[in-house]
Amino acid sequence: MSRILLIEDEIVIRAELRRLLARHGHAVVEAGSIAEAEAEHELCAFDLVLADVRLPGAPGTELVGRCGSAPVVLMTSYATVKAAVEAVKRGAADYLSKPFDHDELVALVERHLASVRPEAAPPAPLAAPPAPPAPDGDELEGMVGGSAAMREVFAQVRKVAPSEATLLVVGEGGTGKETLARAVHRLSPRRQQPFVLVQCAAIPDAQIEGELFGYEAGAAAGALAARAGLCEAAEGGTLLLDEVGELPMKVQGRLLRFLQTGEVRRVGSTRARRADVRLIAATHRDLGAMVREGSFRSDLYFRLRVLEIRLPPLRERPGDAVRIAESLLKRRTRVMGQAPLALSAEARAAIAAAPWPGNVRELENAVHRAVVLAGGSAIERAHLGLDDPPRPPPPVSSASLRDGAPPSDSLEGYFRRFVLEHQDELTETEIARRLGISRKALWERRQRLGIPRPRS
Numbered sequence: 047m048s049r050i051l052l053i054e055d056e057i058v059i060r061a062e063l064r065r066l067l068a069r070h071g072h073a074v075v076e077a078g079s080i081a082e083a084e085a086e087h088e089l090c091a092f093d094l095v096l097a098d099v100r101l102p103g104a105p106g107t108e109l110v111g112r113c114g115s116a117p118v119v120l121m122t123s124y125a126t127v128k129a130a131v132e133a134v135k136r137g138a139a140d141y142l143s144k145p146f147d148h149d150e151l152v153a154l155v156e157r158h159l160a161s162v163r164p165e166a167a168p169p170a171p172l173a174a175p176p177a178p179p180a181p182d183g184d185e186l187e188g189m190v191g192g193s194a195a196m197r198e199v200f201a202q203v204r205k206v207a208p209s210e211a212t213l214l215v216v217g218e219g220g221t222g223k224e225t226l227a228r229a230v231h232r233l234s235p236r237r238q239q240p241f242v243l244v245q246c247a248a249i250p251d252a253q254i255e256g257e258l259f260g261y262e263a264g265a266a267a268g269a270l271a272a273r274a275g276l277c278e279a280a281e282g283g284t285l286l287l288d289e290v291g292e293l294p295m296k297v298q299g300r301l302l303r304f305l306q307t308g309e310v311r312r313v314g315s316t317r318a319r320r321a322d323v324r325l326i327a328a329t330h331r332d333l334g335a336m337v338r339e340g341s342f343r344s345d346l347y348f349r350l351r352v353l354e355i356r357l358p359p360l361r362e363r364p365g366d367a368v369r370i371a372e373s374l375l376k377r378r379t380r381v382m383g384q385a386p387l388a389l390s391a392e393a394r395a396a397i398a399a400a401p402w403p404g405n406v407r408e409l410e411n412a413v414h415r416a417v418v419l420a421g422g423s424a425i426e427r428a429h430l431g432l433d434d435p436p437r438p439p440p441p442v443s444s445a446s447l448r449d450g451a452p453p454s455d456s457l458e459g460y461f462r463r464f465v466l467e468h469q470d471e472l473t474e475t476e477i478a479r480r481l482g483i484s485r486k487a488l489w490e491r492r493q494r495l496g497i498p499r500p501r502s
């Protein structure tokens with residue numbers, strides 16, 4: 047059993063992470079800030095330290111060099127990626143950009159624990175043996191698919207990866223745009239350098255310019271010190287602008303200049319700096335239509351799509367839903383420390399026939415749910431929840447919320463019900479406040495759980 051120090055000030059997130067790590071056999075000690083952790087514990091006494099970058103008091107990056115041989119893994123949001131990248135350069139073991147998958151977090155923690163204890167006995171045989179590699183051509187850097195459409199996508203990815211040209215990835219929500227961008231980065235000569243993900247839709251319009259390009263001291267209210275932007279944080283590596291269609295016009299102009307000149311000029315500065323960054327942009331929107339409507343600059347559109355890859359929806363990839371489900375099933379049971387599970391013939395047929403409007407992300411949620419419900423036996427059709435009629439969420443009383451009453455089901459289920467029930471009458475700020483999380487965390491969790499914000 048490894049001892050992990052978890053420092054996170056958002057209570058709901060912390061509880062969720064603690065339960066996740068505990069389920070994987072780790073002893074977790076929690077704190078809401080570095081000061082609190084230091085007051086109660088010896089920082090060097092842990093096998094690994096997992097901390098948010100943004101904390102009350104000192105930021106999580108200050109843990110670097112203070113935790114003995116324990117790897118320090120940082121969790122970042124868009125606003126702190128740069129700080130996290132710098133911290134890795136100074137000795138932090140790694141960073142994870144929110145929103146992240148539970149699987150991703152567990153895999154990263156296990157990897158770092160294993161790397162500090164090469165002599166340690168192998169973990170108890172909880173975990174299933176690693177999945178055999180998918181047959182040649184059916185998998186590329188985490189993307190599974192044997193359909194003709196996906197083989198074509200894999201061929202395009204291999205072709206564009208070594209290039210320096212800007213790439214536009216287009217596809218419906220949940221088709222794997224971010225996964226594809228990461229694959230391009232990993233197959234490119236920039237693979238050893240940072241991959242920086244910017245969720246354009248999650249950053250308030252008033253801040254996005256400064257976040258991307260940095261600013262000089264005094265450039266805006268509250269900008270007390272000069273700060274580098276995410277373009278600079280990605281120096282030498284790849285910058286993914288996810289949901290690029292959400293960028294305000296003013297920022298589109300600045301991005302265009304960056305692409306034309308290869309230079310970044312911080313807000314409030316007259317001095318331009320060269321930035322060696324490969325840009326990948328992703329969107330589920332029809333940018334061509336946005337150009338025609340006048341909400342997206344045509345010159346930027348043409349700059350972005352020097353190279354373009356379209357990810358087909360899952361319903362246009364015959365056979366892939368079952369292939370991906372099997373791969374996700376292996377991944378999920380391995381992460382949960384369970385023996386491998388099989389899909390029954392009926393379950394396979396149901397997966398193949400379902401339309402999957404939420405694409406791979408929806409399939410992933412269905413597999414996750416099925417593993418929990420199957421309780422160790424084969425996955426049946428009923429476990430996938432494909433036949434469930436859409437139900438209005440059961441009421442959650444505000445009294446139980448105030449009392450912080452523990453949900454009878456999972457925290458995610460509780461979150462989902464609360465959001466669905468209240469999103470029509472409460473603002474995002476009010477929902478976040480009543481859940482005890484930040485607006486940013488609310489947005490991130492909506493993304494992860496596939497509960498998009500209703501368009502007003």
Ligand SMILES: Nc1ncnc2c1ncn2[C@@H]1O[C@H](COP(=O)(O)OP(=O)(O)OP(=O)(O)O)[C@@H](O)[C@H]1O
Nearest residue numbers: 188189190218219220221222223224225370406407
């Ligand atoms: N071809 C694939 N094979 C296996 N897993 C995949 C594949 N494509 C996507 N996934 C998984 O599905 C989930 C959603 O993928 P990803 O986040 O890349 O999609 P996206 O198009 O960027 O989503 P969104 O539009 O919601 O931002 C991720 O957990 C990813 O690992």
